[in-house]
Amino acid sequence: MDQTERQVPGAPLLDPADPAEWWARLRPWLLSLLGLALTAAIGISLRRLLQEVHYADVMSAVVATPAPNIAAALLATAFSYLALTRYDASALRYVGATVSGKTVLLTSFVAYALSNTVGLGPLSGGVVRMRLYSAAGVQPPQVARAIVFNAAAFGLGMLFFGALGLLWGAHDVARLLHLHGWALRLVAAAMLLVLLGFVWLCGRRSSIGIGSAWRIQLPPIELALRQLAISAIELAASALVLWLLLPPGPLPLPAFVAFYAIAITAGIISHIPGGIGVFETVMLLAAGNGIPRDAMLGALLLNRGIYYVLPLVVATGLLVVHELRSGIAAPVGRMAVRLSPTLLAALTLIAGIWLIVSGVTPFTDDARELLAALRVPLPLIEASHFIGSVAGLGLIIVARGILHRLDVAWWIASALAIVAAALALPKGIALHEAEFLLSLVVLLAISRRQFDRRSSFFAQHLEPEWVVALGGVVVACAWILFFAFKEVDYSNRLWWQFELDGQAPRSLRALTAVALLALAYGLWELLRPPAGELAETTPEEIERAAAIARDNPSSDACYALIGDKHLMFSPTGRSFLMFGKQGRSWVGLFGPCGDAKEFPDMVWRFMEMATDHGGRAAFYHVRPTALPLFLDCGLHPFKLGEHAHIELGDFDLKGALRANLRSGVNRARREGLRFEVIAADGVDAMLPALQAVSDAWLAEQRGGEKAFSVGRFDADYLRRFPVAAVFHGDRLIAFANLLTTDVREEAALDLMRYLPDAPPGTMDFLIVSTVLHLQAEGYRRFGLGMSPMAGMTEHRSAPKWQRIARLVFEHGDRFYNFRGLRSFKDKFAPVWEARFLAAPKGLATAFILADVTTLIGGAKSAQKT
Template sequence: MNPAMIFPGVEGLFKWLRKRPPGVIAVSLTAVLAGLITMTAAIFPQEQWMVDELERWTPFHIALGSQVLLLIVSVILLSVGRGLLRGKRVAWLFATSVLAISPLLFIGQDFNWTRALAVLVPFALLIQQRKYFAARSDAISLRKAMRPLSVLALVVLVFGYLGVRHVDSQVEGNTGRLGAAQTVLELVLLQSTDTQRPMTRQAQTMFFSVSLAGGLTGLAFLLIALRPVLMRTPPDPAAVARAREIILAHGGNPLDEFALAADKQLFFPTSNRTVVAYALWRNFAVTLADPIGPAEDVPFALEEFIQFCHEQDWEPVFYQIDRAHLERYRALGFTAFKIGENARIPLTGWSLTGRKFQDMRTAINRASREGVTFHWYPGEGTVDHGIEAQLADISEDWLKTGKRAEMAFDMGAFSTAEIRLRSAAVAKRKDGRVEAFVTWIPYAGGKARCLDLMRSRHDAMPGIMDFVIVESLKHFQSRGLEEASLASAPLANADPEAGDAHTRVVRFLYEKLNKIYGYKSLFAFKGKYQPAWRSTFLAYRNKRHLGFIAYATVAVHVRGGLLKMWRS
């Protein structure tokens, strides 16, 4: 039986592990196993045999004196093991440093061959595989933390040394200055000591305090040092200008213009002819569609971006990708599944003739009879602050009435500056009252437009949105544009015959979330225009991350994540 049938995500875990060097897996899992056994010993303190066996085969002193210390040690070991599996440079430095120092802490003790092997074998493997550990940590977080953590570490060492010297008469073993220094280092780094043995409650309390302070300091350092690289600022103007040049030369996706939005980061492969736009949530880099650039460069751009993500300790997720490159993603170890449809309308020869457009013609004729007119604002005209005030009021009312939130990533937000830059399609009555408006963004080198915002008054006449969109399409035809996109219909058109788990989940969400987000009505609304549907896909690498990936795709669309989206 397939283990993934019993434990969801096991198959993805094994696939993920197979991509790691065997030596790295061995050392990492050793640290993880030691952490799990230590945690078990903390939870079940009566099981002394666990500690005895663990101490034989690890470079660490382990005592059963305190569950708190054991828990701290277990978290440190688990963090180091996980960091090594992720290829973290900081985890490698920490592990090799501890392994290099540990023999010095056993000076004066009888030789133990199992412990010697436990030090030499992982140390040799880590040195041999050092090139694998290229994943960086967040430098800004580390710089901010280094000064206070260094001061704290110095305080802990001084406090420990003075404290151990204070109880010097209450311990057995190697006493004196050198013995106290070695004891402190063992308590701080290894969380236990064989150099000295406390004989009184006061000495035991002092040893415990030094271990606890050292453990908490080390844990704080590790948690900060193992953070993935965080992007805090938008790309510089030069990068945005270069991306715009690439989009103008090679762009053809309706979403291309959103790559230049302030919520995106930009990655340029070595050829500098391709750009990948992405947004970051925690350590998930969610791309906006496929790489943009010459078709022959896309495979190399994908490989370089995936390697770049590895070096930043990120997990790449490719969102709204096209069918054309699916095999390339699969060859790189990604799983892809359909997440929606994009509606494209070829404008050459498009018209409302035929029975299938009868209802739309009726709605448009009614709007015309009631004196509603179409305006491309500002177009080549002048700025009208009265119209702009009405557009802002309609947008605010639309958000408030529907308890909606402004979206991001592959959708725009209301902006008067953007409307002045790109213009908007406006439906206005004879008395000057604006009923609705629609915004469009350019793509395909300016030869096409993609639908973005659709907003109307809550008491607007029925069919007003069809009026604005149809008149917009006619306007584009008159300007010689070749295509219009009505944007995406999320989760739509999943194959009813497909039986794979991804399709079942998409169909389930499409049905169950329809009452909240109106997916069915959106798909039906766009379907009235008889578009050519283009399927869009999501590609990911590991099933274990599916829950986080789902949240990441929501988080990059709505600030505040799933909770805010649910409330909206």
């Protein structure tokens, strides 16, 4: 039975005496409530600004926008996003990565379309860049540095753009803000001086920092100047989009440019997705008495649709086109296709919000006349309005399941979108709404195969951010309702008015239903019983894992058989994931093993299980090829060191490269050493001799048994595998157990132990003899294990983590023989491959590393959560 299926319902998840556990559970709620409070403050500010503005006037301003202006705004949008691609090109040049222009164009456009519109958590541009650039061959640390470069370049570009606008329009801005123009010019001059100082540093130095370990690489001066020019062009193009949508008025262009920069900056600082509300508030203040506020608000609504939502739809369409193309063999193409659920989740979220907003706003006079002319039954109008709003709530809730590739979420989203699209016509001849929903249905249908997680929708817990965001949407829609019907005299009679012109009662009933259902769902999420306790790993589960491990090409799966880790099986039983729990850290080892098609679902389930228990999830000892599994979940890669393996097909003892090994093997044979592989069924008889060698080795090392990512001397564990042994005469002096599978693709060493008086070169003889034996058996690779902290980038602009790790590797021999271990393995001329920790960013990484160290040090994985 699955680990999660054996949990005891209702068991407590939190230790009342542990403040850290309480804080871990409460922190997301507190941060989300802070964001909700900020949203409420914005709503109050907008209410005051729009006291004299009427909904009908805003819609009239939208309709009155000239078609040529909209076409020009579309062109400016395209030019702005094209300029944004140069950010990525500059960032890749800065980190020294070479990527094709086509890949840069696709990655940048998708990343910015997603982050501009949604912009937080897993729905961010950083996830897109990490996935696609890693697939293009860029190392994850380089991608991380490129992402940081992008953020810094945008900030400096905003500083440059804002300084120019403020310097140019100081007089007009000062008049609107009731300040002195000279004071604003001084601020602009100071901003430009900061930029000039930065450019000067780029020309004089290659890096800045403290000491040799904490340094930041500066871009060459030509790259810095180029990036400032790109930023100015891109921001000017995005500002032009809104400027083209504004009606002619007395707001001067210089003042508009300055306020636009302020509005963008305020939106970013607020951390509200897309800066919604913050950007609009600043621009409405900028309009002052020059541009009518209904016209400004109409232009801002059009700007949201053209610059934000439309690129997201186009980006999703691009990825779907990739999916439709047959024979996608390029790694970037495959990774691009895997990103389509992320963008579809964003579109599903937007569709849900659109439906609820549509439900609380009146339809147009033209729609009313058409409904009356067609004699659409009033019950159908009422029902479509009500059901459409409830469907919108359903789409918002199901968007998380779309993000997590749930099969059931795909079905629910498709059904809700089809129903809402069909009801859009009797609802109020909402043609654009129907077009958007049908587009979503088509995109979902084409991307059907991406939603392969067979899971119960109600088994998923919504994160605090989703629950609070749901509440924020309901509150915002209530604000919109009272704005749209501000002249209505609210009374109890409204609830029972059913007539074609009774739009306020209709919207009020729809919003009440949405609010009650959202409240009920939120309370159910908060109050439903916790997942329970993790049970002990049973011998039956270990046997199930053993059967899967035997058919696995990698020897990694064999570590599940030690018995010191929890096991989580897939619903089909064809795959499993091993993990340990220490403190609040849930650490998966390697990743899923078994059927590769089930891996994404297992990673998501593990992440969700850790979150449900108030924990932080991570994966230790991850191979580079497996990183995309964890990047999808919002984890970040941190290099741990390098793993050594020998390609057995090319191994021999001839030539100068392995002259020392050859002479060592010959010397061992002259001294009477004998190599033998003891089959698994013969290990039991050798256990007393193996125990004696192991005990002597442990006494010499003055340490105890390790755990988690390394084996231990356990009789049941050793009986499962063959053992490579070295005898001196009839006396056993060294051994190593061999992790092998029936596939004969990869084998590895685990325990390596020898007597203190074993002749020098015994372990070299053991390893070389093992390699030759496995080569004769038909294996392709032989793993020698990892060298911690090895292979870290030596470049001065390397990430801080790698610089620290490099210092530990070079100067930490008093704690661990880092360099000696690397040198020992290096003499076998192995292939070195990076290994990573996939973990959340920030301080959580340090806590996870500390907990992993405790697990490896021999602490038993916590069996109760």
